[in-house]
Amino acid sequence: MKRLWALLLMICSVSAFAQTSALNSQVNKSADKVEEKVIAWRRDFHQHPELGNQEFRTAGIVAKHLQSLGIEVKTGVAKTGVVGILKGGKAGPVVALRADMDGLPVVERGDLPFISKVKSTFNGNEVGVMHACGHDSHVAILMGVAEVLSSMKKDLKGTIKFIFQPAEEGPPFGEEGGADLMVKEGVMQNPKVDAIFGLHIDAQTEVGKITYHPGGTMASVNDMQIIVKGRSAHGAAPWASVDPIVTAAQIINNLQTVVSRNLNVTENAGVVTIGSIHGGNRSNIIPEQVEMMGTIRALSSEDEKLLIERIKTIATKTAESSGAVAEVKIPFSVRYPVTYNDPALTEKMLPSLKNTAGADKVVLVPAETGAEDFSYFQEKSPGLYVFLGGMPKGKDPKKTASHHTPDFFIDESGFTLGVKALANLALDYMEMSVK
Numbered sequence: 001m002k003r004l005w006a007l008l009l010m011i012c013s014v015s016a017f018a019q020t021s022a023l024n025s026q027v028n029k030s031a032d033k034v035e036e037k038v039i040a041w042r043r044d045f046h047q048h049p050e051l052g053n054q055e056f057r058t059a060g061i062v063a064k065h066l067q068s069l070g071i072e073v074k075t076g077v078a079k080t081g082v083v084g085i086l087k088g089g090k091a092g093p094v095v096a097l098r099a100d101m102d103g104l105p106v107v108e109r110g111d112l113p114f115i116s117k118v119k120s121t122f123n124g125n126e127v128g129v130m131h132a133c134g135h136d137s138h139v140a141i142l143m144g145v146a147e148v149l150s151s152m153k154k155d156l157k158g159t160i161k162f163i164f165q166p167a168e169e170g171p172p173f174g175e176e177g178g179a180d181l182m183v184k185e186g187v188m189q190n191p192k193v194d195a196i197f198g199l200h201i202d203a204q205t206e207v208g209k210i211t212y213h214p215g216g217t218m219a220s221v222n223d224m225q226i227i228v229k230g231r232s233a234h235g236a237a238p239w240a241s242v243d244p245i246v247t248a249a250q251i252i253n254n255l256q257t258v259v260s261r262n263l264n265v266t267e268n269a270g271v272v273t274i275g276s277i278h279g280g281n282r283s284n285i286i287p288e289q290v291e292m293m294g295t296i297r298a299l300s301s302e303d304e305k306l307l308i309e310r311i312k313t314i315a316t317k318t319a320e321s322s323g324a325v326a327e328v329k330i331p332f333s334v335r336y337p338v339t340y341n342d343p344a345l346t347e348k349m350l351p352s353l354k355n356t357a358g359a360d361k362v363v364l365v366p367a368e369t370g371a372e373d374f375s376y377f378q379e380k381s382p383g384l385y386v387f388l389g390g391m392p393k394g395k396d397p398k399k400t401a402s403h404h405t406p407d408f409f410i411d412e413s414g415f416t417l418g419v420k421a422l423a424n425l426a427l428d429y430m431e432m433s434v435k
């Protein structure tokens with residue numbers, strides 16, 4: 001009897017594997033067919049970028065496309081977000097796939113036929129707008145995934161939630177937005193998401209490759225404001241002042257010890273950067289105060305707390321030693337948690353990525369100190385966030401334009417792999433979860 005049961009189990013396993021392989025093959029063929037559409041969508045979005053919480057045109061195009069596929073659509077989520085729900089023909093888990101939609105206040109350079117010439121207002125200033133981080137490609141890829149998977153609806157073992165998110169780069173100052181607001185509005189509930197997957201195009205990774213890192217893959221980010229308050233005096237009589245400029249300089253120098261002397265760099269990296277300093281308006285007037293702005297990056301919640309505590313102590317005590325006062329606000333306007341790839345989920349889904357891209361094209365890489373608000377979704381459900389190659393083959397990653405710059409460039413030939421990867425991750429997760 002035991003041999004009979006073993007034989008039956010083996011037959012069922014082979015049958016299930018054959019069925020999954022057939023569905024993967026269908027995904028790959030369908031992804032090839034939508035390639036031209038994905039590229040056309042991306043070029044349209046690139047030519048018409050919109051800043052965070054202003055993605056009205058983009059959201060409208062996304063919603064119309066999802067509705068045309070018979071997907072249940074909800075708009076106006078977290079201001080301009082779009083959520084589509086595709087219920088498969090069979091019972092199973094809920095898988096979420098996410099793409100971010102917003103552009104950046106960057107003036108584009110180059111000679112692309114679909115270059116952005118859009119102008120907008122950012123925090124009260126007129127700016128150029130550009131998809132300088134690749135969010136246009138993310139939206140187009142996920143639209144392609146929706147088309148591929150909706151054509152397989154009857155075979156899907158579960159539900160897929162397509163999340164098109166606004167304001168990943170952060171909402172305008174004084175507003176809420178992004179993944180944090182989507183989570184607050186219940187995007188990970190009703191139905192509750194069991195796992196979430198996302199990808200980011202990478203201008204420094206060759207087309208055809210996918211990179212990943214288990215655990216903390218992208219850093220937490222906190223922006224900070226430090227205001228040093230002293231006493232003004234004539235520049236010819238500095239002894240009559242409590243000089244906030246000298247004090248600010250001492251604080252900046254002392255902050256360099258936070259990573260080098262307080263953080264265990266054998267475990268994780270960290271960053272403390274002052275990116276802006278303003279004080280005074282004449283050469284012969286010592287001002288009353290100086291304002292500094294900066295960013296803090298960490299790869300674990302414990303390190304995040306350590307860095308913040310040390311920065312506050314160093315800034316306030318350094319100022320006190322000079323007779324000044326330092327007011328420290330962390331975060332000042334933005335905080336994203338660590339983008340944490342659940343190790344068990346990562347290990348579970350690696351075969352899916354390798355079967356899609358080729359085992360030698362899926363590469364383990366070190367963690368990054370950039371940040372992503374995809375992390376808010378991962379706080380609610382296990383998540384996996386990977387990087388998709390967008391650099392033309394043969395280029396030197398050290399010489400190609402980085403993200404958030406006017407010359408940022410993406411090779412569109414890598415988009416189809418993105419469609420296949422996301423679709424197969426969703427499909428394979430559902431298949432594995434119902435066995």
